[in-house]
Amino acid sequence: MTEVKELTAGVLKNDRRLIAKTMTLIENNTPEARRAISILYQHTGRAHIIGITGPPGSGKSTLIEKLVKELRTRGKSVGVVAVDPTSPFTGGAFLGDRVRMQKHSTDDGVFIRSMATRNNPGALARATKDVVKVLDASGKDVVIIETVGAGQSEVDIIKIAQTILVVLAPGLGDDIQAIKAGIMEIGDIFVVNKADRENVNRTMSDIEAMLNMNPEGKWRPPVVKTTAIAGEGTSELLDKINEHKNYLKSGVLKMRHRQIAQTELVEAIREKATESIVNYLKRRGKLDEIIDEIIVRKTDPYSAAEKLLAERLKEV
Amino acid sequence: MTEVKELTAGVLKNDRRLIAKTMTLIENNTPEARRAISILYQHTGRAHIIGITGPPGSGKSTLIEKLVKELRTRGKSVGVVAVDPTSPFTGGAFLGDRVRMQKHSTDDGVFIRSMATRNNPGALARATKDVVKVLDASGKDVVIIETVGAGQSEVDIIKIAQTILVVLAPGLGDDIQAIKAGIMEIGDIFVVNKADRENVNRTMSDIEAMLNMNPEGKWRPPVVKTTAIAGEGTSELLDKINEHKNYLKSGVLKMRHRQIAQTELVEAIREKATESIVNYLKRRGKLDEIIDEIIVRKTDPYSAAEKLLAERLKEV
Numbered sequence: 001m002t003e004v005k006e007l008t009a010g011v012l013k014n015d016r017r018l019i020a021k022t023m024t025l026i027e028n029n030t031p032e033a034r035r036a037i038s039i040l041y042q043h044t045g046r047a048h049i050i051g052i053t054g055p056p057g058s059g060k061s062t063l064i065e066k067l068v069k070e071l072r073t074r075g076k077s078v079g080v081v082a083v084d085p086t087s088p089f090t091g092g093a094f095l096g097d098r099v100r101m102q103k104h105s106t107d108d109g110v111f112i113r114s115m116a117t118r119n120n121p122g123a124l125a126r127a128t129k130d131v132v133k134v135l136d137a138s139g140k141d142v143v144i145i146e147t148v149g150a151g152q153s154e155v156d157i158i159k160i161a162q163t164i165l166v167v168l169a170p171g172l173g174d175d176i177q178a179i180k181a182g183i184m185e186i187g188d189i190f191v192v193n194k195a196d197r198e199n200v201n202r203t204m205s206d207i208e209a210m211l212n213m214n215p216e217g218k219w220r221p222p223v224v225k226t227t228a229i230a231g232e233g234t235s236e237l238l239d240k241i242n243e244h245k246n247y248l249k250s251g252v253l254k255m256r257h258r259q260i261a262q263t264e265l266v267e268a269i270r271e272k273a274t275e276s277i278v279n280y281l282k283r284r285g286k287l288d289e290i291i292d293e294i295i296v297r298k299t300d301p302y303s304a305a306e307k308l309l310a311e312r313l314k315e316v
Numbered sequence: 317m318t319e320v321k322e323l324t325a326g327v328l329k330n331d332r333r334l335i336a337k338t339m340t341l342i343e344n345n346t347p348e349a350r351r352a353i354s355i356l357y358q359h360t361g362r363a364h365i366i367g368i369t370g371p372p373g374s375g376k377s378t379l380i381e382k383l384v385k386e387l388r389t390r391g392k393s394v395g396v397v398a399v400d401p402t403s404p405f406t407g408g409a410f411l412g413d414r415v416r417m418q419k420h421s422t423d424d425g426v427f428i429r430s431m432a433t434r435n436n437p438g439a440l441a442r443a444t445k446d447v448v449k450v451l452d453a454s455g456k457d458v459v460i461i462e463t464v465g466a467g468q469s470e471v472d473i474i475k476i477a478q479t480i481l482v483v484l485a486p487g488l489g490d491d492i493q494a495i496k497a498g499i500m501e502i503g504d505i506f507v508v509n510k511a512d513r514e515n516v517n518r519t520m521s522d523i524e525a526m527l528n529m530n531p532e533g534k535w536r537p538p539v540v541k542t543t544a545i546a547g548e549g550t551s552e553l554l555d556k557i558n559e560h561k562n563y564l565k566s567g568v569l570k571m572r573h574r575q576i577a578q579t580e581l582v583e584a585i586r587e588k589a590t591e592s593i594v595n596y597l598k599r600r601g602k603l604d605e606i607i608d609e610i611i612v613r614k615t616d617p618y619s620a621a622e623k624l625l626a627e628r629l630k631e632v
Contacts, residue, residue: 038619041616042616045613257611258607265603265607265610265621266590268620269624272625273589273621273625273629274582274585276629277589290581291581294577294580297358297359297361300353300354300358301583304584305584305585305587309588312629313589313630
């Protein structure tokens with residue numbers, strides 16, 4: 001337990017080394033990590049969490065780099081959590097981005113972490129959320145989560161953000177927009193990056209057209225043009241982010257916090273219940289037995305699970 | 317219970333109307349659907365399940381249309397389950413594809429179902445797997461699952477397939493390949509469709525280069541060229557699919573069946589355990605109480621879940 005205490009004390013003091021160590025334990029899903037998060041949880045809820053999503057090629061990493069710079073200029077500390085697809089195709093480009101970000105590595109007001117993709121999407125989502133909590137507890141004013149926004153598990157991750165930016169670029173094609181349909185609906189701010197490219201106006205009007213199809217809410221997502229590589233538009237973008245933050249304070253934030261707390265509780269129940277029941281079966285050598293029965297169709301997974309729960313739960 | 321009996325009897329007799337009705341109940345996640353699947357489960361495990369994935373624009377639907385035609389020529393019955401992103405962007409194109417497939421709608425050897433995307437990725441994955449089971453139980457020789465392969469939840473769906481085809485097209489760009497990194501690793505057969513386009517050889521060699529980077533297994537995924545719209549290469553593709561099916565019979569299939577059964581059991585435990593614990597909390601009005609405690613940081617989700625499970629499980 002000493003180690004957990006040392007870790008959490010280090011995180012609360014914004015100690016770089018112990019923050020990194022805690023994150024590694026989280027990625028390895030150790031019992032220490034879980035205890036650390038339980039302790040740190042009460043120190044969370046202060047950071048403004050910004051989700052930034054968009055297809056590869058939209059220039060998210062450069063945009064984030066410039067936002068970090070702008071936030072530092074305004075005296076804010078920042079954490080960045082990047083959810084990367086580890087892929088031989090993207091490795092090169094992504095590494096390049098990461099290296100550029102390293103210039104912040106001697107600044108205690110900035111902490112950047114890349115998450116390794118796992119086979120288990122649930123494990124990645126959970127680890128990402130916990131890494132965000134560590135940055136929040138370490139006192140960062142702003143925590144940015146970066147994802148490529150492909151698929152539902154990434155949508156789930158980004159939903160813990162209070163302000164969600166969807167970054168697109170002209171000329172990425174309709175195909176990518178189709179893939180990202182799930183993301184388009186949750187954007188609080190749309191960014192058209194690489195605004196020095198042709199067709200920027202067409203992309204802007206495509207987004208506006210889409211927004212016009214949505215039911216009118218209290219917050220109409222603004223569409224902001226940036227050319228991140230030249231640093232253009234990022235200060236204006238940060239103003240829009242702050243506008244959204246102020247909008248949230250008008251009651252909406254409470255609702256989001258409630259939703260997030262409920263999601264987190266149900267996920268924790270899901271994970272712990274599954275783990276303890278499966279471990280119980282494994283300890284008794286019953287898991288393979290039931291699997292054999294399923295394979296020969298003597299039972300089916302749902303009936304087997306129902307029977308098990310009737311046995312395991314005190315009152316279903 | 318009479319209705320469930322009627323439904324399952326209808327599915328086993330390959331009754332179109334009752335198959336469709338069962339699928340609708342599955343999509344609505346009714347208790348009847350669960351009972352029906354429990355009964356039908358013992359009649360599953362006979363169909364060859366083929367997963368077909370690839371980005372929008374790769375021509376998957378046309379390819380599937382031609383494969384269905386070829387399978388019918390060879391005397392095989394086929395079920396198709398398409399997992400669509402419901403999106404204003406893709407709606408049009410996808411609907412067009414579906415309409416073309418309708419010419420099979422009077423052929424009892426073919427059944428096609430589009431799944432609506434849900435907010436809950438777990439619910440979609442589960443419904444899709446159950447719809448596949450209905451088609452399997454209805455006696456289809458082959459069941460094809462089509463997904464755009466974006467993200468982890470779709471990778472999870474496609475993993476119940478015995479033979480996985482990854483469909484690409486020349487000129488779709490590196491961006492899409494990056495998004496699909498997770499899919500590339502699970503392909504048993506790679507298809508370069510739209511082979512009448514420029515750059516087909518470059519796409520073929522890109523895939524071969526990627527395959528060369530993978531550790532050598534017993535099955536080296538073949539890369540097959542097709543021009544589905546002209547019906548070119550689809551018969552050869554079906555031969556490759558059958559080669560893979562024969563390869564699986566050499567012991568590998570048993571292992572896959574074991575993995576699938578374990579995954580299905582653990583998922584069923586996860587779902588039922590979560591449901592029964594959350595319902596228990598709701599009935600007692602305790603869910604909101606715990607959420608309030610989490611919001612004010614009196615507890616955290618993991619500790620709350622642990623405490624709950626200690627209370628609810630007979631022996632953790």
